[in-house]
Amino acid sequence: MTASRKGLWQIFRAPLLLAMLSSVGLIAALIGDGVFDLLSWLTLGSTLAVIIWYWAKPSV
Structure with a gap:
């Protein structure tokens, strides 16, 4: 498997x-x-809605 590299903006966009x-x-x-x-x-x-949505989302 190859891992794709993500830039800083792609990593920290949602948390910011x-x-x-x-x-x-x-x-x-x-x-x-x-x-x-x-x-x-x-x-x-x-x-809070984003946190609950990701918590309830089934893992792949």
């Missing part, structure tokens, strides 16, 4: 996106109420 979403969600939760609460729930929930 999840980290940015989490940061936005945490900052929105600290800033205010109303729309900021909705933004924080959506961004933090999206990270």
Whole structure:
């Protein structure tokens, strides 16, 4: 078997996106109420949804 080489961007693209979403969600939760609460729930929930999706996905 040959392993394909992946660049740094391909390796760290998804974790960086999840980290940015989490940061936005945490900052929105600290800033205010109303729309900021909705933004924080959506961004933090999206990270959790990705984790649950990969955890529940059957391994190949």
